Amino acid sequence: MTTLPVAGTAHVRRAAAGLLRAEKRTVAAMVLLNALAAVAGLGGPWLLGRIVDTVAAGDASPATVDRLAGGILVCTVAQIVLARTALAVGYRFGERTAARVRERFLDRTLALPAAVVERVPAGDLATRGTADVGTVATTLRDAVPEVLIAAGQALFVLVAVFVLDPLLGAVAVLCLAGIPVATRWYLRRARQAYLREGAAGSALADELASTIAGARTVEAFGLRERRVAVVRDATTRARRTRLRTLFLRSVLFPAVDVSYVVPVVAVLLIGGALYVDGRLSLGAVAASALYLRQLAVPLDAILIWLEQLQSSGASFARVEGLAAIPAAVTVPGPPPANDRIEVRGVRYAYDGGRDVLRGVDLTVRPGERLAVVGRSGAGKSTLGRLLAGVDRPRGGTVTVGGVPIADLPPDLLRRQVVLVSQEHHVFRDAVRDNLTLAAPDATDEQLRAALAVVGADWVDELPLGLDTPLGGAGVALDGARAQQLALARVVLADPHTVVLDEATALLDPATARNAERALAAVLHDRTVIAVAHRLQTAHDADRVAVLEAGRLVELGTHDELVAAGGAYASLWRTWHGQDRQATTTGWRTTASKR
Numbered sequence: 001m002t003t004l005p006v007a008g009t010a011h012v013r014r015a016a017a018g019l020l021r022a023e024k025r026t027v028a029a030m031v032l033l034n035a036l037a038a039v040a041g042l043g044g045p046w047l048l049g050r051i052v053d054t055v056a057a058g059d060a061s062p063a064t065v066d067r068l069a070g071g072i073l074v075c076t077v078a079q080i081v082l083a084r085t086a087l088a089v090g091y092r093f094g095e096r097t098a099a100r101v102r103e104r105f106l107d108r109t110l111a112l113p114a115a116v117v118e119r120v121p122a123g124d125l126a127t128r129g130t131a132d133v134g135t136v137a138t139t140l141r142d143a144v145p146e147v148l149i150a151a152g153q154a155l156f157v158l159v160a161v162f163v164l165d166p167l168l169g170a171v172a173v174l175c176l177a178g179i180p181v182a183t184r185w186y187l188r189r190a191r192q193a194y195l196r197e198g199a200a201g202s203a204l205a206d207e208l209a210s211t212i213a214g215a216r217t218v219e220a221f222g223l224r225e226r227r228v229a230v231v232r233d234a235t236t237r238a239r240r241t242r243l244r245t246l247f248l249r250s251v252l253f254p255a256v257d258v259s260y261v262v263p264v265v266a267v268l269l270i271g272g273a274l275y276v277d278g279r280l281s282l283g284a285v286a287a288s289a290l291y292l293r294q295l296a297v298p299l300d301a302i303l304i305w306l307e308q309l310q311s312s313g314a315s316f317a318r319v320e321g322l323a324a325i326p327a328a329v330t331v332p333g334p335p336p337a338n339d340r341i342e343v344r345g346v347r348y349a350y351d352g353g354r355d356v357l358r359g360v361d362l363t364v365r366p367g368e369r370l371a372v373v374g375r376s377g378a379g380k381s382t383l384g385r386l387l388a389g390v391d392r393p394r395g396g397t398v399t400v401g402g403v404p405i406a407d408l409p410p411d412l413l414r415r416q417v418v419l420v421s422q423e424h425h426v427f428r429d430a431v432r433d434n435l436t437l438a439a440p441d442a443t444d445e446q447l448r449a450a451l452a453v454v455g456a457d458w459v460d461e462l463p464l465g466l467d468t469p470l471g472g473a474g475v476a477l478d479g480a481r482a483q484q485l486a487l488a489r490v491v492l493a494d495p496h497t498v499v500l501d502e503a504t505a506l507l508d509p510a511t512a513r514n515a516e517r518a519l520a521a522v523l524h525d526r527t528v529i530a531v532a533h534r535l536q537t538a539h540d541a542d543r544v545a546v547l548e549a550g551r552l553v554e555l556g557t558h559d560e561l562v563a564a565g566g567a568y569a570s571l572w573r574t575w576h577g578q579d580r581q582a583t584t585t586g587w588r589t590t591a592s593k594r
């Protein structure tokens, strides 16, 4: 199974800068309001210092003290109002940017090639789209504005101490050195630790999802203990990674708490000595100490959010990881010239492994019934997916009317070839929406006609007819009905070629007979390529293609191949002995060529 990539630090930085650039004006307003709030915040301690100096000098009148105290009040109110406004602007920035991240993730997910979506762990993609996007959104909404504001305040406070007395400023900065040391230690370890925590969380979600999805199989094969052990291991790994990030935080926070107090003590001691020497006023010492006490508030805010920034940096790297996967590109070009499908020198390998198709050449004649047979693992389904444009060959070409099938845009592709397999997905949506996927402009009459072709009269009996919601809280469909919907979609898409791969394999025999009747109606007047698991299908076909270990070894009619006494004749003899009673194939009765 393929794993989804995680974006590197440089990519994450670029993506974050891009998000800020997209909201240039809001960010500028946030920085300006924030700077004004910080300047207003500096007024309080400075005015308090003035009161101390005035009182110490012995020339303080009550009116002077009142005026200075009033100034403190004005500064405080101004600071609160400006900071709140900056925060409100910041939240707006955060919400808009979070929406942008969500939309981009959704776009990228929808643009992923089907082959990638099928092969990546479902839990990983789901966790990135929910927990990771959620973490990034929370950070953008809360952390980014608050960290920007706190950083601005901290900077202004330090500058203010320097202005009061450069020596005290230097002492304060020196004493704060413990914070970057502790923070660096933390940051060096945090990214990896949070990435591991995220990956372990995804793995746990994946194990739980696959256990729930396979609950019947687990029950039938008595796999309960084994699944419990697998989930327990995944939980243990998730807990270990969580404990590691907790440990990192439990070192960082106490170290930083101590570092806040040291500059205040140092400034009081040194400032006191300078005052005694007559080189500094008492008010300047008091204001410096107050500023440094104030510093704890923004620094604390930064550190509290640092954890959030770290974990969301890791989440953002996982969200942005999708950018590294090339999107399913469709190249605009001329439409196919005709319905002829040509396979030339096709090679295919899963996830960089060995080739499972090794130079296949085949021409599908319009209107024919072609069966693809071979032993298990010969590459039949793989060839079927390439013929339907679901996967792209590693080498060689699969074309329809001269155009590579995998390059066709989805709306054009579904009018050429459609793959019908045993998986029939019903979307949590109305019946109508489930059908118009295949033909967005279809009228209700066309939808009803398509349903009639596949014998799905039950739709008329649903409470809201075509508007009835399906799945989730709506009406649940059994396998047979889900398949009828899928076949009605094929009728609506109206492709000239249908690739069948085990289309009725999961249905019980009685249902399968009905389904094959519906299938026969759908296949009428179309080219059919059937991945044949029962040789009766091959017997009824116009031609049979025999695959062996990824190569096309025989091609001809059933009679020709049986007479040739090769690979197909041997398969036929084996099957003839075992499974001769196998039933209809769905295309015998109604098939007619174009």
Ligand SMILES: Nc1ncnc2c1ncn2[C@@H]1O[C@H](COP(=O)(O)OP(=O)(O)OP(=O)(O)O)[C@@H](O)[C@H]1O
Pocket: 119, 350, 356, 374, 375, 376, 377, 378, 379, 380, 381, 382, 383
């Ligand atoms: N998603 C996948 N990832 C990796 N290998 C795969 C995948 N699907 C198929 N294969 C391998 O590719 C080879 C061809 O598989 P394919 O399903 O095309 O054969 P098949 O002839 O249809 O077999 P069967 O009749 O058992 O379905 C096999 O060796 C199979 O193990």
